Amino acid sequence: MRDAIELPLDLPEIEARVSNGGLFRRSVLPSGVRLLTEEVVGAASSSIGLWVPVGSRDEQPHEYGSTHFLEHLLFKGTPSRTAFEVSAAFERVGGEVNAQTAKEHTLYHAKVRDADLPMAVEVLSDMITSSVIDAAEFEIERGVIIEELAMADDDPNDVVWERFYETLLGTHPLARPIGGTPASIRAADRDAVWSSYRQHYRPEELVVTIAGAVNHDEVRAQLERNLTAGGWDLDVPSAPVARRETALQHGSAAPTGPLSAIDRPLEQLALVIGGQGITQLDPRREAFGLMHRIFGGGMSSRLFQEIREKRGLAYSVYSFGGSHSDLGVTGMYAGCAPDNVLETVRVLRQEAEKLVQDGVTATELADAKSASAGGSALAIEDADTRMSRLGRAEIHTGRFYDLEAALSRVEAVTLDEVQSVAADMFSGELVASAVGKLSSEARTELERR
Structure with a gap:
C-alpha cells in the first residue's frame, strides 16, 4: 500500500513525485506561512487558494457570523484597489474568484490561466494582508448578508440542514449556522470584525495551495514579495499554528431532542x-x-x-x-x-x-x-x-x-x-x-x- 506524504509542521521542505507524474512540493517559510503546490503535467491553468484555519466554530458569542461577514468584506477593497478593481482583475482575463466560509476554515480561491497566476497571487495577497474593512462598506455588506440569509431561509433544504446540526449537536460550536443569524448580523460591530481580522490573518495562520501550471520556486518568490508589500514582516521567525485537537472539544455534543x-x-x-x-x-x-x-x-x-x-x-x-x-x-x-x-x-x-x-x-x-x-x-x-x-x-x-x-x-x-x-x-x-x-x-x- 502506497503511504501518505506526512506533513509535519517543523519540516521546512518536502518534495515528492505523485500520481500521473505530477510534482508535489511544500515549503514552510520562516514566518510560518505554508505553501503547497502540485504541478500538473500539461496543465494550462492554475487554481490557487489562500486558507485561514478559522471558521464559524471559533467565534465567541458576541461574534456569531463574523467569520462569514469578514469573508465578504475582504472583497471590498484595499489601499491600492477598490472593490471593483478586485473583481475586474480576474474577470478581464476570464478568470474566476470566490470565497467560502466553513465551520473550521475560510478559503479565498481563484482559477486563472497559467500566464495570469502572478496576478492572482498579487490580488489575493493584497486582500489577505491589507483589506481596509471600510465602515461604509461594512454597513452596505450588512444588508447584503441579511439578504443572503433571507434567501437561505426561503430554501427548505438549507433550513433542514441547519436544524439537523442544531438538533444533533446541541450547544457544540459546530451546531451553529456558518453565516450567523439576522439578529447576530444586525448586531455585528465593525471594530469586533476588524479585531478578528487582525488576530487571525497572520503569517503563521496562512496556508497557500496551488495546483495546475505552477512553478513552486517562482510562486514562492511572488508570494513573499506580495505579502511583504502588504505589510507582513516575513523576517520575524514564527512556527505555523498547531492543527486542531482531535479529542472532542467544548464538552459533549448532546442532542436537543429527537x-x-x-x-x-x-x-x-x-x-x-x-x-x-x-x-x-x-x-x-x-x-x-x-x-x-x-x-x-x-x-x-x-x-x-x-x-x-x-x-x-x-x-x-x-x-x-x-x-x-x-x-x-x-x-x-x-x-x-x-x-x-x-x-x-x-x-x-x-x-x-x-x-x-x-x-x-x-x-x-x-x-x-x-x-x-x-x-x-x-x-x-x-x-x-x-x-x-x-x-x-x-x-x-x-x-x-x-x-x-x-x-x-x-x-x-x-x-x-x-x-x-x-x-x-x-x-x-x-x-x-x-x-x-x-x-x-x-x-x-x-x-x-
Missing part, C-alpha cells in the same frame, strides 16, 4: 435523519465512504432503488457523511410529498436496519471500490479539486494522499470493516429534522427512539 420540525405550507417536505459520524482522522474513513456509496450514494444505491425506483416515494434521496476535527455527522436525506412522509421514514429506517444486520455483499463492495476509483480519477482532472485536497491535507489532517495512495487504501477495505462502521453509525439513537407539512402520524414516527 426531532426539530418547522411547519411550512410546501408541496414537498425536506427530511434528514441521522446521528454522529466519524472524524477527519478516523482510520475507518475509507470504509465509511464505501458504505455510503453502497447505501445512498447514487442511482444504483439501496436507498435510491428502494425509495425512488421501486416505490416512487421521493425524487431526491441519499445518505451522507461529514467529518470535522473532533466529531462528524452521518445519516439519510429525502424530499417527498407530505402524504409520502410516513412510508418514507419507515423505509429509510428499514433499510438502515438491514444494512446494520446484514452488511453489504461482495459484489456491492467491489462495485463501490470501482466507482470510487473512477470518481476519484475524474475528480482530480479538475485543478480546483487538487488545490482543495492540498489545503485540507495541510490544515485538517497533516497528511497528503495522492490518487494512488488514496485508492490503495480504498482497495484494502473489507466486508467486515464496512459492516462494522455501518453498525456504529446506524445502531444508536438518531435524530431528525423536517421542513414542510408534517402529519401527526409522521411526527410520532420520527420522534420514536
